[in-house]
Amino acid sequence: MEFALIQTKPAQAGFKILFLIHLRVAFGKMDTLDNYRQMIQKILDEYAQLSYAYGELERQLIIDQTANHYVLLTLGWENNLRVHGCLVHIDIINDKIWIQRDGTEHGIANELVNAGISKNQIVLAFQPADIRQYTEFAVT
Incomplete structure (x- = not known):
């Protein structure tokens, strides 16, 4: 995102420039967060579309973008046994996956x-x- 200063008084120029820099950083973080959300959803959508070769099993993708939680479940029946389990669980916490x-x-x-x-x-x-x-990945 680009921002422009138009007709600024000299006494206010520093404040407006800092505000615009802050907005740029905030939008940069938001762009990163949105990018992470899109990539996670795309990858998990692909997994959710895969069908099982056995049993009456399906996958369910549950997404809470407000809280940044992503869960892919396996559920159904296999050999008269109920199957219900988490295949993948991803959270976005402090700008990390x-x-x-x-x-x-x-x-x-x-x-x-x-x-x-x-x-x-x-x-x-x-x-x-x-x-x-x-x-090779982040510790926290």
Whole structure:
């Protein structure tokens, strides 16, 4: 986003410039947050469309963009047993993507990196905090 100053009094110019810089930073964070939301939703949408080869199972994608929570569930029946479980759980916390649960084969973190998100913006929250330092991803 671009902003322009028009007809500013000299005494107010510094204030308006700082305000516009603040807006630019705030909108930059919002752009990043929106980008994260879109990428997460796109990747999880693709997983939600995959069908199971066995059982009467389906996937349900639950998104709360206000609180930045993303959950992909597996539910249905397999061999007369009820199946209901979390396949993927992602949160956006303090401008980073926290992967709380990843039950995919290829790894959601790898998919996010392939989509252009830096590893230092992804926390493998399913790993203990003392182990995260040995991964290539963010610790917190």
